[in-house]
Amino acid sequence: MSYSFEYIDIILLAMIAGFIFLRLRGILGKKTGFEEDINSSFPHEAPPAKQNFDLNSNTFDENAKKEFVKGAKIAYETIITNFAKGKIKEIKSLLDKGVYQQFEEAIKDRETKNLLSETTFIGINSAEIKEHNQNKNMIEVSIEFVSEIISCVKDKENKVISGDPDKVKKVLDTWKFAKDSRSSNPNWLLIDTQA
Numbered sequence: 001m002s003y004s005f006e007y008i009d010i011i012l013l014a015m016i017a018g019f020i021f022l023r024l025r026g027i028l029g030k031k032t033g034f035e036e037d038i039n040s041s042f043p044h045e046a047p048p049a050k051q052n053f054d055l056n057s058n059t060f061d062e063n064a065k066k067e068f069v070k071g072a073k074i075a076y077e078t079i080i081t082n083f084a085k086g087k088i089k090e091i092k093s094l095l096d097k098g099v100y101q102q103f104e105e106a107i108k109d110r111e112t113k114n115l116l117s118e119t120t121f122i123g124i125n126s127a128e129i130k131e132h133n134q135n136k137n138m139i140e141v142s143i144e145f146v147s148e149i150i151s152c153v154k155d156k157e158n159k160v161i162s163g164d165p166d167k168v169k170k171v172l173d174t175w176k177f178a179k180d181s182r183s184s185n186p187n188w189l190l191i192d193t194q195a
Contacts, residue, residue, distance in 0.1 A: 069127050069143065075190070080147075083106075093187060094189065099193065110153075114156040118151065118152050118153075120151070122168055126145070127146075128143065130143065140176055140191070141177050141188075143176075143177070148169070148171070178191045
């Protein structure tokens, strides 16, 4: 008698497995051999902040500006968060030599004084191109960011000496990015920051 229950269990489990298989196939579909190659269906473009724009022509149109702003937002958040963590090498490829040196000195100064910077990036409220021009071979684009950030600086005893770890602060920054139009390097570099 106990053998008949085992067969019923096996049959019941096979029915459940079949039901799950059919449901998954209905949701996920089945491979027919006519699927599009996913690599060819999505364009592989450089990140927006690294695109080429010739400001002497009309290529810096509204779409190009939107793409540039999208990439600049990513660069902005990446630079701010890595600078706060003291990870200057992570963002070296995004910074002009002069800005890199300023950031590096500020981080070294913080470390010398045993200060800890804590930053939580909430988000960007707006990002707007304020100016774009071509100075000889250098293309320069200034963009104004309005963001929300929680930041504070603590001493070695974990005492807050500036900022507020519980308060969201609205920040207005104007950053200038530049790129050499002759260079094969698609990267835009941060060349100036104004708070």
